Amino acid sequence: xxxxxxxxxxxxxxxxxxxxxxxxxxxxxxxxxxxxxxxxxxxxxx
Numbered sequence: 821x822x823x824x825x826x827x828x829x830x831x832x833x834x835x836x837x838x839x840x841x842x843x844x845x846x847x848x849x850x851x852x853x854x855x856x857x858x859x860x861x862x863x864x865x866x
Contacts, residue, residue: 829864833857
């Protein structure tokens, strides 16, 4: 993985974490975002 891709993934994880901590979404939106968060985390670690 290139450094540019790693930075992009970390930025996406930060944005998703920020949205998860806000109270703008319902439970299904949070579940979907947690799934996306998990997939991105899997890509970063893998």
